[in-house]
Amino acid sequence: MGRRAFLHLALVVMWLAGCHAQHATTASPAASIRVGTQLAAEQILSRTLDSAPPLLDPSLITDVPSQFIMDDLFEGLTTLAADGRVVPGVASRWDVSADGLTWVFHLRPQARWSDGSALTADDFVYAWRRTVDPATRAEDAQQLAPILYGLEVAKGERPPSDLGVTALDARTLRVQLAAPTPYLPQLLTNSYLQPLRESVIRRYGDDWTRAEHMLSNGPFMLRENVIGSRVTLDKNPYYWDAANVKLQRVIYYVLEDRSTQAQRFLAGQVQFIQTFPTTDLPYLRARLGAQVVTAPYFGTLGIGLNVLRPPFKDNRALRMALNLAVDREMISQHVLNGAGFPAYTLVPPLPEYAPQIPDWASLSVAARHDLAQRYYREAGYSPAHPMRAELSVSSGDSVTTLTYEAVIAMWRETLGAQVSLHQLEFKILIQDRRLRKPDLFHDAWIGDYLDPVTFLQLRQSGSGLNNAGYSNPAFDAMIDLANQQARLSERYRDLGDAEHLLNDDAGYIPVYYYSVRHLAKPYLKGWEPNIVDRNLSRYMYLLEHEGN
Amino acid sequence: MLRYTLHRLLGAIPTLLLIATLAFALLHAAPGGPFDSEKVMLPEIQKSIESQYHLDEPLWRQYLRYLGALAHGNLGPSFQYRSTSVNELIAQGFPVDLAVGGSAMLIALVVGGAIGVFAALHRNSWWEHGLMALAVMGISVPVFVIAPVLILVFAIGLHWLPPGDWGGISHLILPAAALAFPYTAYIARLMRGATLEVLGSRFILTARAKGLPLRTIMLRHALKPALLPLISFLGPALAGVITGSIVVETTFGLPGIGRYFTTGALNRDYTLVMGITILYGALILFLNLLVDLCYAALDPRVRFER
Numbered sequence: 001m002g003r004r005a006f007l008h009l010a011l012v013v014m015w016l017a018g019c020h021a022q023h024a025t026t027a028s029p030a031a032s033i034r035v036g037t038q039l040a041a042e043q044i045l046s047r048t049l050d051s052a053p054p055l056l057d058p059s060l061i062t063d064v065p066s067q068f069i070m071d072d073l074f075e076g077l078t079t080l081a082a083d084g085r086v087v088p089g090v091a092s093r094w095d096v097s098a099d100g101l102t103w104v105f106h107l108r109p110q111a112r113w114s115d116g117s118a119l120t121a122d123d124f125v126y127a128w129r130r131t132v133d134p135a136t137r138a139e140d141a142q143q144l145a146p147i148l149y150g151l152e153v154a155k156g157e158r159p160p161s162d163l164g165v166t167a168l169d170a171r172t173l174r175v176q177l178a179a180p181t182p183y184l185p186q187l188l189t190n191s192y193l194q195p196l197r198e199s200v201i202r203r204y205g206d207d208w209t210r211a212e213h214m215l216s217n218g219p220f221m222l223r224e225n226v227i228g229s230r231v232t233l234d235k236n237p238y239y240w241d242a243a244n245v246k247l248q249r250v251i252y253y254v255l256e257d258r259s260t261q262a263q264r265f266l267a268g269q270v271q272f273i274q275t276f277p278t279t280d281l282p283y284l285r286a287r288l289g290a291q292v293v294t295a296p297y298f299g300t301l302g303i304g305l306n307v308l309r310p311p312f313k314d315n316r317a318l319r320m321a322l323n324l325a326v327d328r329e330m331i332s333q334h335v336l337n338g339a340g341f342p343a344y345t346l347v348p349p350l351p352e353y354a355p356q357i358p359d360w361a362s363l364s365v366a367a368r369h370d371l372a373q374r375y376y377r378e379a380g381y382s383p384a385h386p387m388r389a390e391l392s393v394s395s396g397d398s399v400t401t402l403t404y405e406a407v408i409a410m411w412r413e414t415l416g417a418q419v420s421l422h423q424l425e426f427k428i429l430i431q432d433r434r435l436r437k438p439d440l441f442h443d444a445w446i447g448d449y450l451d452p453v454t455f456l457q458l459r460q461s462g463s464g465l466n467n468a469g470y471s472n473p474a475f476d477a478m479i480d481l482a483n484q485q486a487r488l489s490e491r492y493r494d495l496g497d498a499e500h501l502l503n504d505d506a507g508y509i510p511v512y513y514y515s516v517r518h519l520a521k522p523y524l525k526g527w528e529p530n531i532v533d534r535n536l537s538r539y540m541y542l543l544e545h546e547g548n
Numbered sequence: 549m550l551r552y553t554l555h556r557l558l559g560a561i562p563t564l565l566l567i568a569t570l571a572f573a574l575l576h577a578a579p580g581g582p583f584d585s586e587k588v589m590l591p592e593i594q595k596s597i598e599s600q601y602h603l604d605e606p607l608w609r610q611y612l613r614y615l616g617a618l619a620h621g622n623l624g625p626s627f628q629y630r631s632t633s634v635n636e637l638i639a640q641g642f643p644v645d646l647a648v649g650g651s652a653m654l655i656a657l658v659v660g661g662a663i664g665v666f667a668a669l670h671r672n673s674w675w676e677h678g679l680m681a682l683a684v685m686g687i688s689v690p691v692f693v694i695a696p697v698l699i700l701v702f703a704i705g706l707h708w709l710p711p712g713d714w715g716g717i718s719h720l721i722l723p724a725a726a727l728a729f730p731y732t733a734y735i736a737r738l739m740r741g742a743t744l745e746v747l748g749s750r751f752i753l754t755a756r757a758k759g760l761p762l763r764t765i766m767l768r769h770a771l772k773p774a775l776l777p778l779i780s781f782l783g784p785a786l787a788g789v790i791t792g793s794i795v796v797e798t799t800f801g802l803p804g805i806g807r808y809f810t811t812g813a814l815n816r817d818y819t820l821v822m823g824i825t826i827l828y829g830a831l832i833l834f835l836n837l838l839v840d841l842c843y844a845a846l847d848p849r850v851r852f853e854r
Contacts, residue, residue: 047590051811055629055631055632057629060630062587134592134593135596137593137596137597138593139585139587139589139593139597140589141593142588142589142590142593154592156592198689206630209631226803227629227640227803228637228640228803228804228808229713229801229802230713230803231712253801255712255801256798256811257798257799257801260798260800260801263703264711264712265713266704267699267707267710267711268705268707269703269711269712269713274656311852313738421728425814426580426814427579427580427584427814427816428579428580430584430585430586431580431584432687464588465587
């Protein structure tokens with residue numbers, strides 16, 4: 001085994017060690033606090049958010065910071081453990097039919113709302129119908145497509161009452177699916193499937209999300225939301241697992257500037273920060289040591305190629321040449337300071353899913369470059385007759401720009417290709433991509449749920465996310481086949497085949513996998529970095545400590 | 549004077565209308581809309597959201613609709629913060645900007661004014677050269693450098709003051725100081741020049757010849773005319789300090805409206821950006837009026853002719 005192959009294997013093993021199987025256990029991680037551990041007298045946690053949650057309505061939110069708040073305020077049928085695994089939430093257990101199409105969830109009798117009233121299966125029925133009802137105007141309505149008639153209701157072709165969700169009794173919920181969805185428990189943790197109390201929303205309308213009106217069912221309840229500044233949550237005494245929730249209060253500070261988040265941490269004002277710039281990593285490591293935590297994230301940054309017109313149309317050799325000429329290790333180490341992991345395939349490492357790393361990834365850099373040059377010549381280009389193209393990227397983030405500049409330099413040095421960087425405002429970039437204007441473009445994705453399809457849809461025919469115009473009937477067929485499989489292993493096998501095909505065709509140029517980057521005080525316990533980067537305050541607690 | 553003020557206030561209306569029209573045209577000319585996102589939305593839902601905000605109507609109708617609401621003081625719903633109105637966002641954020649901007653201007657006036665007068669009185673001394681060199685530095689170093697340095701020293705190093713957030717007086721000091729820095733320097737230079745000029749004028753010479761003590765000359769005779777150039781600087785400066793605090797807001801995480809302005813523009817939050825633009829426009833017009841009124845109060849040569 002070559003050194004490089006060994007590295008890949010080590011990387012994958014490391015990754016898998018960081019993640020766990022999705023199947024549920026009921027243990028509450030906070031319950032495992034050792035006897036004799038001295039907790040701090042004041043259990044108030046201050047943490048940060050990247051941007052202001054625009055509104056606190058579980059059906060309507062689409063942004064990441066809002067999801068963090070929802071993770072603390074509400075709880076779905078399932079929820080996440082500290083390590084990111086899916087664990088039972090409001091539902092203590094569930095039964096799945098043999099065809100994988102009918103799921104029956106049994107709700108905990110202790111589940112309550114923050115006013116002490118009982119939570120029932122009807123609260124889920126109401127919430128799901130509300131999310132998918134076109135009148136609600138939820139941007140994520142189509143995420144309910146796996147549920148029977150979800151798509152038809154969202155399109156207004158059927159009434160919300162047709163949605164495949166039924167309260168069999170107050171504590172039993174039946175969910176019928178349109179197709180087998182082995183990753184359903186993971187979907188159920190998302191805000192748009194969390195329960196809502198109908199009477200409150202009917203009474204207060206849009207104002208129900210204000211602190212004085214909101215009812216929530218999670219470990220915390222809303223105390224105050226100062227838009228653009230901070231969101232404060234208090235412990236919900238009626239939460240079914242309240243005995244194991246140690247924090248009395250959580251304050252989320254909104255800080256768009258990531259360096260500012262690190263400054264707040266250094267000044268001792270916050271104990272946990274959501275992220276910091278990769279450029280600050282060496283400085284923070286030197287200063288804070290083990291308080292700096294980085295780990296893989298379920299997201300890929302890469303380059304899309306417009307295959308609807310020259311030079312990339314029907315030109316696999318050219319696409320392969322560009323793909324092979326990118327030195328991912330170099331970018332990971334020198335542009336990202338190690339926070340970011342070399343990506344050779346679209347789907348980031350995922351527990352139980354075999355990574356589809358192409359064979360050439362185990363070659364030495366020199367051998368890859370030789371191969372790249374061969375492909376480049378085969379495509380009809382040479383230093384005298386170079387390929388010319390434009391790479392459209394978003395101007396928002398300096399590290400991303402630096403990455404693309406490095407890639408362009410690699411293409412120029414290895415192949416002699418002349419690619420120019422075209423920086424655009426993000427809104428303009430997404431419009432241009434959709435209109436298929438750029439030859440090459442920034443094509444990054446963060447998985448919506450833990451399943452390869454969330455990434456593979458980027459190259460599926462007819463997908464709104466397929467900005468490359470890529471269309472491969474064999475690839476589509478394999479995904480369709482996978483979508484019919486009730487067993488996860490079979491689903492993953494078919495999806496792996498589809499991804500393998502995409503790699504062979506060089507339909508996407510992956511560059512790196514994103515990382516989660518936190519700063520956490522040594523006395524903050526009960527959290528772990530995880531692949532979905534959702535760290536529920538429910539499990540966190542503060543040990544007795546001196547100073548900040 | 550009342551007539552003059554009324555006249556100026558009425559004159560501000562067409563100016564504001566022009567500002568609103570230009571802002572509307574420019575915002576809608578920018579590619580991409582408020583509900584365009586990387587994710588795909590069902591076309592049915594997208595259409596429904598757009599019709600909720602009347603984005604499906606012809607532009608001229610949207611424009612008239614906006615002006616109609618504006619005439620009633622309604623700045624519309626924010627697109628980005630879907631359940632909050634622009635009026636609410638401004639009502640919540642603007643006091644923060646006023647507090648930070650006002651304090652910064654106060655610091656700049658007191659410190660800058662004192663330095664300027666002191667330098668003028670110690671002309672050609674090492675004091676003057678040193679202070680003016682500092683002032684040039686103050687003008688040239690940008691706020692995005694000063695603000696983190698202040699945090700590094702006073703919040704992270706010495707733990708004297710909080711590194712940000714909003715609450716009591718202690719939260720106000722660092723942002724106000726950071727914002728005051730360039731203005732202090734500018735005012736110091738302005739004050740020094742004006743004081744020197746006044747000190748060289750004949751009426752001061754007369755006062756000196758009469759044997760008045762320096763204190764009396766400065767406070768009773770020199771200060772008032774020396775303030776005139778400062779007043780004309782102060783109008784735009786005050787507007788600048790209130791509207792230009794975006795960097796300070798971001799660095800200190802203050803809930804002011806400057807941050808809404810930038811994120812609003814990037815997210816194509818039309819109503820939010822329009823609302824803030826109009827507010828800023830009105831603020832500048834108002835402060836200019838105030839400067840003119842102050843001028844008249846301080847300078848006997850200025851009279852309200854119209």
